[in-house]
Amino acid sequence: MVYILSQPQCFKLFKRSTVHLSLSLLMHIVLCRRCMMLVAQLLRGAVRHAGSSGQSSITAVRGVSSSSHRFAAFGRTPPPSCPDTDHPKILITGGLGQLGVGLTKLLREQFGKNNVILSDIRKPPNHVYHNGPFIFSDILDFKNLEEIVVNNNISWLVHYSAVLSAVGESNVTLAKEVNITGLHNILDIATKHALRVFVPSTIGAFGPSSPRDPAPELCVQRPRTIYGVAKVHAELMGEYYHHRYGLDFRCLRYPGIISADSQPGGGTTDYAVQIFHAAVKSGCFECYLRRDTRLPMMYIDDCLRATLEILEAPAETLPSRTYNISAMSFTPHDLTQEIQKVLPDFQVTYNVDPVRQAIADSWPMALEDSAARRDWGWKHEYDLSELVQAMLTHVTTGNQLVQAN
Numbered sequence: 001m002v003y004i005l006s007q008p009q010c011f012k013l014f015k016r017s018t019v020h021l022s023l024s025l026l027m028h029i030v031l032c033r034r035c036m037m038l039v040a041q042l043l044r045g046a047v048r049h050a051g052s053s054g055q056s057s058i059t060a061v062r063g064v065s066s067s068s069h070r071f072a073a074f075g076r077t078p079p080p081s082c083p084d085t086d087h088p089k090i091l092i093t094g095g096l097g098q099l100g101v102g103l104t105k106l107l108r109e110q111f112g113k114n115n116v117i118l119s120d121i122r123k124p125p126n127h128v129y130h131n132g133p134f135i136f137s138d139i140l141d142f143k144n145l146e147e148i149v150v151n152n153n154i155s156w157l158v159h160y161s162a163v164l165s166a167v168g169e170s171n172v173t174l175a176k177e178v179n180i181t182g183l184h185n186i187l188d189i190a191t192k193h194a195l196r197v198f199v200p201s202t203i204g205a206f207g208p209s210s211p212r213d214p215a216p217e218l219c220v221q222r223p224r225t226i227y228g229v230a231k232v233h234a235e236l237m238g239e240y241y242h243h244r245y246g247l248d249f250r251c252l253r254y255p256g257i258i259s260a261d262s263q264p265g266g267g268t269t270d271y272a273v274q275i276f277h278a279a280v281k282s283g284c285f286e287c288y289l290r291r292d293t294r295l296p297m298m299y300i301d302d303c304l305r306a307t308l309e310i311l312e313a314p315a316e317t318l319p320s321r322t323y324n325i326s327a328m329s330f331t332p333h334d335l336t337q338e339i340q341k342v343l344p345d346f347q348v349t350y351n352v353d354p355v356r357q358a359i360a361d362s363w364p365m366a367l368e369d370s371a372a373r374r375d376w377g378w379k380h381e382y383d384l385s386e387l388v389q390a391m392l393t394h395v396t397t398g399n400q401l402v403q404a405n
């Protein structure tokens with residue numbers, strides 16, 4: 001038997017059944033168009049109770065009004081009452097940059113797809129959008145960010161949004177906004193809602209008066225870029241909030257990160273990614289840093305594993321809240337020679353960009369990371385030769401796939 005309802009009848013039904021709408025009843029009624037849409041939303045986003053009786057029923061999420069609530073209601077993430085309670089619920093800000101998508105993949109493997117929400121202010125490519133929960137989040141919009149944290153029961157926040165060193169020097173106002181004001185929003189929300197928060201720092205947090213080879217954990221930090229100034233600010237604010245309010249703040253000073261399937265976002269170390277694509281595609285590369293510019297670098301797999309490790313480390317193993325991590329240091333010339341072992345015809349020319357060269361000259365040549373190795377067992381896996389093998393393999397395979405399609 002099928003019941004066809006008019007709009008007033010639908011309203012009556014809904015008024016009476018905000019508590020439970022049985023699936024079997026819904027299958028026997030044809031609702032008006034407006035209510036049909038509402039039911040579709042409820043069906044997608046409702047909390048599904050597989051009760052002990054085995055009877056399926058649907059409870060509406062009450063007060064569906066905010067943008068984040070709509071997000072939850074459309075079934076993109078399970079509501080807070082999901083049975084997976086042992087896992088943290090993680091939000092990654094600025095997740096569409098060089099590092100975020102890879103970290104999301106790693107965290108989803110570890111904690112479950114729906115427990116990791118990727119966010120950014122950009123539109124994700126299709127493969128990212130379809131791979132798990134994604135939401136728009138501008139870290140400068142405090143209310144919206146807080147709403148996302150509350151509505152999705154977030155317990156860990158990975159704060160990747162940033163304006164990197166080279167772009168920062170060309171737009172200081174934007175860098176100040178995103179890297180300083182944005183960070184304040186993150187720390188305030190994390191403190192208010194008792195989140196564990198990870199904020200990466202960088203070799204750029206050191207300056208020309210810091211010891212350069214290697215830079216220790218604790219030393220003079222007088223960076224000359226807005227990016228570096230903001231990162232020192234982030235380190236100090238995070239540690240202050242930790243001591244003052246008990247915020248579970250965790251921070252790693254990353255070297256320049258090298259990845260095959262994601263592009264760098266406007267930093268000084270970008271050449272060390274671009275060189276591999278040029279080597280495979282055209283066999284030549286014009287480098288914007290001098291051939292003898294030695295900088296600390298790391299393969300992305302090591303960087304992301306370090307991030308997961310510090311996120312998971314028990315609080316008592318972290319006497320410090322900001323750690324250097326290190327893997328290798330090389331110059332453009334060292335890197336070229338290593339690539340030429342595989343591609344002997346590869347040629348590099350130099351056309352120095354004074355802005356990025358000045359930044360690189362103010363950064364350390366190496367990082368000292370014994371505290372991370374001692375306190376939470378940090379150990380890198382990729383040195384220069386393994387890095388080059390991995391990058392050439394991935395970039396070549398990626399290119400072949402693109403050509404095949």
Ligand SMILES: NC(=O)C1=CN([C@@H]2O[C@H](COP(=O)(O)OP(=O)(O)OC[C@H]3O[C@@H](n4cnc5c(N)ncnc54)[C@H](O)[C@@H]3O)[C@@H](O)[C@H]2O)C=CC1
Nearest residue numbers: 094096097098099138139160161162200202254256257265
């Ligand atoms: N990639 C590297 O070599 C290193 C990165 N880091 C740090 O790691 C983090 C991630 O770095 P990458 O992925 O390379 O950066 P990226 O520049 O590639 O990505 C940053 C992301 O932040 C987003 N963003 C900008 N303004 C925003 C806003 N108002 N609200 C929300 N999102 C916003 C951008 O859309 C972008 O997707 C950054 O904090 C960076 O400082 C530190 C050292 C080295």
Ligand SMILES: CC(=O)[C@H](N)C(=O)O
Nearest residue numbers: 164165202267268269
């Ligand atoms: C080292 C970094 O922080 C970044 N890659 C940059 O070059 O700005």
